[in-house]
Every structure is written in structure tokens, then in C-alpha cells.
Amino acid sequence: MTDPSTDIPPPVPVLRVQQPADMPDRGLKLDADAVVIGSGAGGAVAAYELSRAGAKVVVLEAGPYVKSQQFTERLIEAFHTLYEEGGNQVNKSGDLVVLQGKCVGGSTVVNAAVCFRAPDKVLEAWGEDHGLDDLSPEAMALYFERVEKNLRIHPNGPHEINLNGRLIMEGAKRVGIPAAPVSRNIAHCALTGHCLSGCKTDRKQSMLVTYLPWASELGATILSGTRAETFEVTNGRVTQVNAVATDASGSTKPVAVKAGLVVVAAGAVQTPLLFQKNAIGNSSGLIGRNFACHPSTAMIAVHKDDIYGWLGATITTYAGNIEDPKEGSFLLEAGFLGPMSLTTGSGGGVGREYTDFIQKSNRFLAAVTLIHDHNVGRVYMENGRKRIDYDLDDRDFPSLQEAFRNAAKIYFAAGAERVFLPTTRRTVIESPDQIDSVINSLENGKHLYKLASYHPQGTMRMGKDPKKSVVGPDGRMHDLDNVYVVDASLFPTTLLVNPQETIYAMASYLSDRMLARA
Amino acid sequence: MLPACDGSPPPTHTEAARLSPNERMIFERFAEVYIPTEGTNLRPLSEVPYLDNIDRILAFLDAPTLDEFHTGMKLFDYGSFVVGLYFARFANLSPEDRLEYIRRWYAGGETQRAIVGLIDKLVALGYWQDVEAARRVGYQGPVSDEAKILKLGNAPMPIAIAEDIEAP
Structure with a gap:
């Protein structure tokens, strides 16, 4: 910010951190x-x-x-x-x-x-x-x-929204799901995708x-390196x-x-x-007690065209009804961090099916799914080890299914050829008419989905x-x-x-x- | 590792984290069928130091978790005597049998899924953290230094806007 009366930029504040050394x-x-x-x-x-x-x-x-x-x-x-x-x-x-x-x-x-x-x-x-x-x-x-x-903090402008974000936002609107650019705390984003x-x-x-x-x-x-x-x-x-x-x-x-x-x-x-x-x-x-964490997945579809979803802002647009979170609520955030990010979720399978899948990375439509989960977890120490006792609750599993279902609808509406669910076993939806049957057949259980959390709470x-x-x-x-x-x-x-x-x-x-x- | 933590607590690397020769072989046999790079545009497994990369990841685990990891590796390697009745260790199976065995574990019970999922994740992390491997699928990798993107530095002090908030 510049003082308009002088045009002299204010001094830049300096971060002074005392390290253990x-x-x-x-x-x-x-x-x-x-x-x-x-x-x-x-x-x-x-x-x-x-x-x-x-x-x-x-x-x-x-x-x-x-x-x-x-x-x-x-x-x-x-x-x-x-x-x-x-x-x-x-x-x-x-x-x-x-x-x-x-x-x-x-x-x-x-x-x-x-x-x-x-x-x-x-x-x-x-x-x-x-x-x-x-x-x-x-x-x-x-x-x-x-x-x-x-x-x-401001909504992403058009120059900050890559093709992946545009397609997901347009696909969502086609199937009647609210969608818009996300807001970010960023100034003059260099669009490197490395947030x-x-x-x-x-x-x-x-x-x-x-x-x-x-x-x-x-x-x-x-003071850094200093644990209370x-x-x-x-x-x-x-x-x-x-x-x-x-x-x-x-x-x-x-x-x-x-x-x-x-x-x-x-x-x-x-x-x-x-x-x-x-x-x-x-x-x-x-x-x-009351730990919750917005359990998330990375959900992928292969599009007919090149997308290069990692080029540009990390997260660009969102889809979902965020105004009134309740049972079954979900949020999709468009973004893809490249092949490294799929190690926590892809459903691409193993062997030739995996190499065929991953070689299409440049055609991936990609979004992070989040759900409005219940506070069912607990954090504590056990025999000197930190424990986060949290499993996806049966009450929250339908929300995960809704996130998958709506993401699949959006992806197909956006031109996807097939959709991959973030399951530990390869699960593929080949066409829109398979969405309900595939997703309804899913079960809740440990180590069945590739889950990550960025939002521990409660x-x-x-x-x-x-x-x-x-x-x-x-x-x-x-x-x-x-x-x-x-x-x-x-x-x-x-x-x-x-x-x-x-x-x-x-x-x-x-x-x-x-x-x-x- | 970054040389970035001068004066700060180091990660808890321990020698115990090192993969045993047998575990390295299990990971090699797994990776060969999980990411078969022959005949693809992918960077050959032989050119990617994925085993060393896995070793570095494991070095962050605490001792009890590492013990569980080592136990899980043994279960996976010798489980092939029971799961699928191959009557040989996983590491000694043919590529076709290894792939079938891996799929059986994905379809198995909770413990099986946990173990095969961990091996799968470590192999993928070990492989895809290689910048050249990622570039083979078009991912650009680090860009800011190469593009000489200007650093903006710290943000200026905010202009006080508290006037609109009544004092409690």
C-alpha cells in the first residue's frame, strides 16, 4: 500500500524469529x-x-x-x-x-x-x-x-481459473448444482500451483x-522449534x-x-x-473429544481433451450448496496437483490399467471432495503415542456417496469420458447411466477409500x-x-x-x- | 531434505527406518508389476531412486509404527502361502501371480487392505516425487526459480479498520 500523499511505500515489516540455535x-x-x-x-x-x-x-x-x-x-x-x-x-x-x-x-x-x-x-x-x-x-x-x-481475500478472477476449474463450474451449472470461483488470500498470484x-x-x-x-x-x-x-x-x-x-x-x-x-x-x-x-x-x-475433519478425496475423471489441470491456481472454483450445510452436504473444489497428489487417492488400479490411467494425467478433470461430517472422533495419547481415533461414520457415508454422485454428474456434463472413484480398488464409472448403480453399491469400511483431511476441528x-x-x-x-x-x-x-x-x-x-x- | 531448518528441530530420522534387503526386494517386485514402465512413456523404474525415497519417508515414522510396518511387510511377503495358495513368497512369484496376489489383497480383509494400500502408497510416493518421472506425464514440477518469478516479500502493515467494530 502506498501513501497517496507522498507515493512513498510504507516500510516493509520484518519477521524476526529466535531459533533454538x-x-x-x-x-x-x-x-x-x-x-x-x-x-x-x-x-x-x-x-x-x-x-x-x-x-x-x-x-x-x-x-x-x-x-x-x-x-x-x-x-x-x-x-x-x-x-x-x-x-x-x-x-x-x-x-x-x-x-x-x-x-x-x-x-x-x-x-x-x-x-x-x-x-x-x-x-x-x-x-x-x-x-x-x-x-x-x-x-x-x-x-x-x-x-x-x-x-x-478475493474471488478468483478469470485469469486465475484454469480449464479444469472452468469445466467443473460449467458442468455443475448444467446439472443444477451451485458453483462459483473460490476466494483466496492471495496477492498477484503467480499461478504456479504449488500452494x-x-x-x-x-x-x-x-x-x-x-x-x-x-x-x-x-x-x-x-520462538521457533519451541514446544510448550x-x-x-x-x-x-x-x-x-x-x-x-x-x-x-x-x-x-x-x-x-x-x-x-x-x-x-x-x-x-x-x-x-x-x-x-x-x-x-x-x-x-x-x-x-468431538474430533471431526472434513474427510476428503481426490476425485478424477478422464476428459476427451487436454486440460493440464495443474497449470494455474491450486484451487479455482467450487460446486455444492454451502449456504445450508446439513446431512448429505458436500463441497467440491476444482484443483489438481499433479501425479504426486494421487498417491493419496486415485482409484487408477494396478499394472497396465494404472499406467494407462496415469499417462492420461494431462486430460484429468480433478476436484477435492469434502463432506460436512459429524464430530465422532477423539484425540488422545496411548502408551506414549498420539492417537486420532476417527473413522468415517455410517451417518456420514451417504454424504461421501453424494459427493461422488454429484462429482460424477458434473464430470460427465463437462465432457468426461469416464470417472474414477477414489477407492482403494479400481472403481470406474463408464457412462452417466452407471452413476447410481456404481455408487449405490459402495459400502462404508476401513481402507476402502483413499481419504485425507486438511481440516481437523472440534x-x-x-x-x-x-x-x-x-x-x-x-x-x-x-x-x-x-x-x-x-x-x-x-x-x-x-x-x-x-x-x-x-x-x-x-x-x-x-x-x-x-x-x-x- | 531442505537445508531449511537451521537451528530448528530435525525430523526424527533413525537408522531403524532403513528398509532391510528383503523389504527392498519386496518393494522392487511390487513396483515392477504396479508401475510396469516398459513400453510406456513413463520414466523407467530403474532410473528412479524410489527405494531410497521410500527409505527417507519411513525415517519419519516413530519406532512402534515402524515395527508395525516391518511386521506388515512380512505378512505380505509370506501371506502368499495362504492367500491364493501360491506356496511361495510374494517376492518369488511370477509377475502375473504377483499382480493377481496384489488384487486379492485389495479385495481382502481390513488388515490386508491396510498393508497393500500402504505399499502401494509408498511406491507411488517414491516414484512420483522424482521430478523427471512427473515431467514424463507433462507435470511441470518446480517453476518459480526457473522462471525467476519475483518475490513479493512481507505484506505491509494493515491500515487500521477497527473503527467499524465496537469495543466489547
């Missing part, structure tokens, strides 16, 4: 007004908003600080350096990959930049069913506007190039967070932060584990009733007077749509609640 061997003892655990969508926004109000803020990030110039645009290397468990985090059954960023900036660094506001119907249901009347669509609209402006490996040229407005440098510029201290481990609690208040910083050689240094305010934003998997480990804040017994449920929730309507934990949670673990139900914009807006809203109480 920079810390003295004895570690660090810090005093702050607020300690923020996690630097992703929730933590970064809270760190900035609190810093903007004059608070002295320390951010603890367990993952490494990887500068964007070090991104390689190779997905496997990104998995290894930027993702939780090197991209190998799976559910207990092992048939669903749960992808989360683990780096400074969190999942915002490695997501596809897709932004939706939480559907009004979802916010209204949160009010009716969970006592979250303050999160009305009208109240939250102001916060959505705030983050949309700050993160340059999931981190944006090498800083076009994606992730926390790495926005709220974190802004917080840093306002004085926030940001234990809390010291006095009279229902956390008075100190103890963390461990681990350097490249594996040696560790203790970090202790005394603060009057504790903001936890480690994500819907790590946040509940932290409280379970410390055995605090759980009078409801619900910490770690494990620190927000609500008015302390017996039915962990966190109150103002983001403060029912059992801990000065501890707030500001990540997707708050969501009482899933959104159906990508959650990042809602996390940004909620973090902004909850930061105002923190400041009002300070």
Missing part, C-alpha cells in the same frame, strides 16, 4: 503479558491483535522457521520440512492422512489459500445448540471483513508474510508455560514464560493433547454450558481463568467449508474479548 545454552526465562502457543491462523492473529493493543507477547512455535526462499516447490520435501510428522500423520486405523502444517505460520503456509466465511446457518446453529449467540452472522461479519481486507509446498514468492498471504511479521514489528517475540510442554497452575490460573527448544543437533534448552494471559492455538490435534498431558481444564471430560468444543463444552463463548476455558483457545478445536460442529478464514475471524473476535477483560 540462537538461544543461550541455559535456555530462556521470559516475562510477558501474553504467551501464545502456536503461530498458525489463530495464534498469529491473536499475537498481532494483542501486540497492537500494546501487550508484550511471546509466541511459542513447535515447528521450524523455514523462509519462503527455502521452499522447493516439491511436495514431498514440503511434507518433510513443513508438515506434522513429515506428512505421515494418520488416524488410528491408518486410512486417513491428517495433514497439518508444523512450521512458523502453521497450516496457513501449506494450505491452498481457499477462504470461505462460515456459513450463516452454521453460526446460527452454534447459537441455538451451543449458546454461542454472540457469534451471530451479523456480529461476525465485521470480523470477516477485517481479515478479508488484511489478507486480500501446498509453500508459496515461494510470497503471493499467498499466509501468516508467514502477514500477521507474524506485523506482530514482530510491534515487538512480539517469536507443561503449565504451572495457581488458583485456577496458568502462571507459567514451560517449553523445550530443540536445535538441529537435537540438544534441548528450557524455555519458561511467565504471563498473565495464555492463548493456545496449537491446532485441533495438539491443543487437546497439551491439556491432557497437564491434566487440567477438563472437568467436562470433553477435551480431545476437540476443545466451545459452548455456554461447562458440562457440555471446554471453552466458553468468549474463548476462555471454563476451568482456567486466564487461558483462551483460538484455533479450529473450538468449533462445535464442522463448517463444511475450508476453516481458515473462520479461524482468522474468530481469533480476531476473541482477541477483542481478551482485551476487553484485561
Whole structure:
């Protein structure tokens, strides 16, 4: 942004991150007004908003600080350096990959930049069913506007929508399914299609190039490679967070932060584990429960023409009724990341049938399917191992079938020759008249579908009733007077749509609640 | 791996993650029939270091998960004495029998599907992470450095717009 009176560009804020190697061997003892655990969508926004109000803020990030110039645009290397468990985090059954960023900036660094506001119907249901009347669509609209402006969130323009996205949008309209360009937090997209490996040229407005440098510029201290481990609690208040910083050689240094305010934003998997480990804040017994994740598949069809779906923006258009998520609701997002992405879902078969399939990659129509799943999962530790106990519920299986059914209809309407279902065994729909018979014959079960999740949610449920929730309507934990949670673990139900914009807006809203109480 | 994590926690690589010679052979025999590159435009398996790539992926798994992986590989290799009654290890089967055996496991019980699905995924990950292999099907791979696309850097500080939000 340029000051119109002078045309002199404002100074660019600098992100200063203290890495473990920079810390003295004895570690660090810090005093702050607020300690923020996690630097992703929730933590970064809270760190900035609190810093903007004059608070002295320390951010603890367990993952490494990887500068964007070090991104390689190779997905496997990104998995290894930027993702939780090197991209190998799976559910207990092992048939669903749960992808989360683990780096400074969190999942915002490695997501596809897709932004939706939480559907009004979802916010209204949160009010009716969970006592979250303050999160009305009208109240939250102001916060959505705030983050949309700050993160340059806008619908994809025609130049950002490739042939894959256009065909899927046109096909959807032909079969009567609402469709439109997706909005993204991006500035001057270079259309490389490498969002999931981190944006090498800083076009994606992730926390790495926005709220974190802004917080840093306002004085926030940001520590990478520093995992929060234990809390010291006095009279229902956390008075100190103890963390461990681990350097490249594996040696560790203790970090202790005394603060009057504790903001936890480690994500819907790590946040509940932290409280379970410390055995605090759980009078409801619900910490770690109500996990949900928008189980997703990559659904492919072979088109008659060349498409080169990987050229251009990562995700371009969507199809589905997102205004009123309910049983059976689904969302399709047009995008294809190339053959590497099909290792988590293709249904292309084995042997010659696979090589015939994969050699047609340039003709693939491709979309990610998401469903509005129930909160049936649980996150916990078992014999020292993290467990994500989540399997596709029988109540949600019809939603998956509806996603497949409608994607197939859209693909054929868009000119597809055949549709491949994301099943572990090869399942092909050769013509529109086979759609219902093939999809109706599918069964729910483990290791039958190639599933991935990008949106873990729900494990620190927000609500008015302390017996039915962990966190109150103002983001403060029912059992801990000065501890707030500001990540997707708050969501009482899933959104159906990508959650990042809602996390940004909620973090902004909850930061105002923190400041009002300070 | 990127040399990107200076001063940050390293991934948990362990020697225990290394594939045994027998497991390498199982993966080779699997890949030969899963991605038969002969007579196609695909990059020959022999030119892709997919086994080393798989090794690097496994190095991120914790010890109990690795133990389960090693057990699963043995079950798959020797399961051919029972599943399909081939009376030989998977690694010693003919290509036709290997393909048939793999399909039997996809159609089998939950544990069978889990094991064959994991092997399938690792082979695909090991193969397709090779940039040249991906380029054979038209995928462009990394582009920003080659195209010298300008970095934009950090976004400027936002202009305050909080006036429209009433203080709580």
C-alpha cells in the first residue's frame, strides 16, 4: 500500500524469529503479558491483535522457521520440512492422512489459500445448540471483513481459473448444482500451483508474510522449534508455560514464560493433547473429544481433451450448496496437483490399467471432495503415542456417496469420458447411466477409500454450558481463568467449508474479548 | 531434505527406518508389476531412486509404527502361502501371480487392505516425487526459480479498520 500523499511505500515489516540455535545454552526465562502457543491462523492473529493493543507477547512455535526462499516447490520435501510428522500423520486405523502444517505460520503456509466465511446457518446453529449467540452472522461479519481486507481475500478472477476449474463450474451449472470461483488470500498470484509446498514468492498471504511479521514489528517475540510442554497452575490460573527448544543437533534448552494471559492455538490435534498431558481444564471430560475433519478425496475423471489441470491456481472454483450445510452436504473444489497428489487417492488400479490411467494425467478433470461430517472422533495419547481415533461414520457415508454422485454428474456434463472413484480398488464409472448403480453399491469400511483431511476441528468444543463444552463463548476455558483457545478445536460442529478464514475471524473476535477483560 | 531448518528441530530420522534387503526386494517386485514402465512413456523404474525415497519417508515414522510396518511387510511377503495358495513368497512369484496376489489383497480383509494400500502408497510416493518421472506425464514440477518469478516479500502493515467494530 502506498501513501497517496507522498507515493512513498510504507516500510516493509520484518519477521524476526529466535531459533533454538540462537538461544543461550541455559535456555530462556521470559516475562510477558501474553504467551501464545502456536503461530498458525489463530495464534498469529491473536499475537498481532494483542501486540497492537500494546501487550508484550511471546509466541511459542513447535515447528521450524523455514523462509519462503527455502521452499522447493516439491511436495514431498514440503511434507518433510513443513508438515506434522513429515506428512505421515494418520488416524488410528491408518486410512486417513491428517495433514497439518508444523512450521512458523502453521497450516496457513501449506494450505491452498481457499477462504470461505462460515456459513450463516452454521453460526446460527452454534447459537441455538451451543449458546454461542454472540457469534451471530451479523456480529461476525465485521470480523470477516477485517481479515478479508488484511489478507486480500478475493474471488478468483478469470485469469486465475484454469480449464479444469472452468469445466467443473460449467458442468455443475448444467446439472443444477451451485458453483462459483473460490476466494483466496492471495496477492498477484503467480499461478504456479504449488500452494501446498509453500508459496515461494510470497503471493499467498499466509501468516508467514502477514500477521507474524506485523506482530514482530510491534515487538512480539517469536520462538521457533519451541514446544510448550507443561503449565504451572495457581488458583485456577496458568502462571507459567514451560517449553523445550530443540536445535538441529537435537540438544534441548528450557524455555519458561511467565504471563498473565495464555492463548493456545496449537491446532485441533495438539491443543487437546497439551491439556491432557497437564491434566487440567477438563472437568467436562470433553477435551480431545468431538474430533471431526472434513474427510476428503481426490476425485478424477478422464476428459476427451487436454486440460493440464495443474497449470494455474491450486484451487479455482467450487460446486455444492454451502449456504445450508446439513446431512448429505458436500463441497467440491476444482484443483489438481499433479501425479504426486494421487498417491493419496486415485482409484487408477494396478499394472497396465494404472499406467494407462496415469499417462492420461494431462486430460484429468480433478476436484477435492469434502463432506460436512459429524464430530465422532477423539484425540488422545496411548502408551506414549498420539492417537486420532476417527473413522468415517455410517451417518456420514451417504454424504461421501453424494459427493461422488454429484462429482460424477458434473464430470460427465463437462465432457468426461469416464470417472474414477477414489477407492482403494479400481472403481470406474463408464457412462452417466452407471452413476447410481456404481455408487449405490459402495459400502462404508476401513481402507476402502483413499481419504485425507486438511481440516481437523472440534476437540476443545466451545459452548455456554461447562458440562457440555471446554471453552466458553468468549474463548476462555471454563476451568482456567486466564487461558483462551483460538484455533479450529473450538468449533462445535464442522463448517463444511475450508476453516481458515473462520479461524482468522474468530481469533480476531476473541482477541477483542481478551482485551476487553484485561 | 531442505537445508531449511537451521537451528530448528530435525525430523526424527533413525537408522531403524532403513528398509532391510528383503523389504527392498519386496518393494522392487511390487513396483515392477504396479508401475510396469516398459513400453510406456513413463520414466523407467530403474532410473528412479524410489527405494531410497521410500527409505527417507519411513525415517519419519516413530519406532512402534515402524515395527508395525516391518511386521506388515512380512505378512505380505509370506501371506502368499495362504492367500491364493501360491506356496511361495510374494517376492518369488511370477509377475502375473504377483499382480493377481496384489488384487486379492485389495479385495481382502481390513488388515490386508491396510498393508497393500500402504505399499502401494509408498511406491507411488517414491516414484512420483522424482521430478523427471512427473515431467514424463507433462507435470511441470518446480517453476518459480526457473522462471525467476519475483518475490513479493512481507505484506505491509494493515491500515487500521477497527473503527467499524465496537469495543466489547
